[in-house]
Amino acid sequence: MEKKTWKSHLWDWFKPFLFAVVLTIFFRNFIFLPMTIEGASMIPTFQQNDEIIVRTIYQINRFDLIVFKDEANRILVKRVIGLPNETLYYENDKLYIDDKLVKEPFLNNLFAEKASGLWTSDFTLEEMTGQKIIAQDDYFVLGDNRRSSNDSRYFGTVSSADIIGEAALIYYPFNRLSIVQ
Secondary structure (H helix, E strand, C coil): CCCCCHHHHHHHHHHHHHHHHHHHHHHHHHHEEEEECCCCCCCCCCCCCCEEEEECCCCCCCCCEEEEECCCCCEEEEEEEECCCCCEEEECCEEEECCEEECCHHHCCHHHHHCCCCCCCCEEHHHHHCCCCCCCCEEEEECCCHHHCCCHHHHCCEEHHHEEEEEEEEEECHHHCEECC
């Protein structure tokens, strides 16, 4: 058996370290993106300055929390309410998709209960966007803090091309560490 040189030993230790760095850079830049929450539109789900991880490989479903760029190139986080080819409206604080009542379990919280009056004002998709149905590659999104949210009621639907990813995890502050549902 041939005796290894110190360079050979060093290279054997350096390879796993190099692999870990490359893998970390890949995951950090292409799979999982860190992001800071700014604003109050997603309270109580997210708080101002929460640090989250955004998953860039995703399949969008109703009530998912997506991250996207708006027309002003701002990065926003909102909840998917309406999917492509659907109609929707709110009446008496209740969501109707294709004329069927859809419960919003994430709104069952003390924050919404403390608010007097309607949490979500009455509206139809057509009143907000001028469309009767959501276009094929678009999504209708709302903030969880409905009274203080700049969302599809103001800027229209979100194109799938503008979606960056799906919120996956709150990692800071540590007392809020949790997987996003």
